Amino acid sequence: MSKSRDIYRRMKSVDSTKKITRTMEMVATAKLAQAQGRVIRARPYSAELMDMIARLATPDLAESRPLLRQPARIERAAVVLVTSNRGLCGAFNANLIRTAQAQLAELDEAGARVEFHVYGNKGISYFRFRGVEMAHTRNDLGDPPTTDDARALIDDLAARFVAGELDAVRLVFAEFRNMVSTPPSVRQVLPVGVGEARKGPQPFYILDPSEEEILDHLLPLYVTNSTYSALLETAAAEQAARRTAMKSATDNANDFLDNLRRTYNRARQAEITNQIAEIIGGADALDG
């Protein structure tokens, strides 16, 4: 008689887990919609900045602008990993961590001295547990991230790049392509790469004050902005990953519940059949 009760207890447990995962799924869906809106609203600015730099930067100017300096060899590099503070988002953080490790290994192999910056509790606790040295850790990125967060992350690194203490700064983050595709990516924030973005014939521009001065103001904005957009995309990707993970957890709980319910009904019927058999048996014994 206890078998059906055991199954019933498990059904209750799975059901309450399902309530939690379903709620988290709905919360993530709502947050995802907001975060996605932020990513989309931020795109015109990035595109326009990129466009202006591509029009202005010429190869000989690149020589003289410290932020455009292309080191022949990377001797010292910084890798910045952005992870989430909270879990229950599937393989989201694991993927980011794996990508960061690949970056570290690659730079290490090339003979570069690498310093490692980690944002978000998940990444910090992973690397702390493994005893990996981290130059800088932070877990107080805003939700949503702001341009101030981006500046706090990159300003110091940019200053050291300009001073020649670093030859490259790479950001490991989650790219937000759409709701279901949020692959981990690496973005080289410094040096600023303009080569691939070169425009065709340049229109004749009036430049005020001078080309150099405009670039000197434009490039730091661009560096901050590419950091900012990476933070925004990671925040959106986290919600997307959490929604997917919670949806499959809920689906799984449903399947599990169906199975349990079937087993439960069978056990209950077996018990009833058993009891009837016993009663009939008892009655037969009395009659006889």
Next chain:
Amino acid sequence: MTATASAERRLNVTVISPSAAAFSGAATSIIAPAHDGELGILYGHAPMVVLLGEGLLRIRTDDGPRRFRVARGFLQVLDNTVAVLAEEVEPAAEN
């Protein structure tokens, strides 16, 4: 009508901050706070990139004036399309 003829002589203006586009639409003229003083732009302006200072950006549209307080930004003019990019963009009182 003259309205249609003049409607063609409009600047296509966008004002963008890192987090969102603050304004997007047609305008007859713009007065922008350039780094060294105010700068007016009308239809047919030559291509230009200019560094902005801190101050009031005034856009004259067919539906009345729009004003924004901008800081740390740039303005680009190309083919009667004006893009204003600024780290800080805030709508200012219209008067």
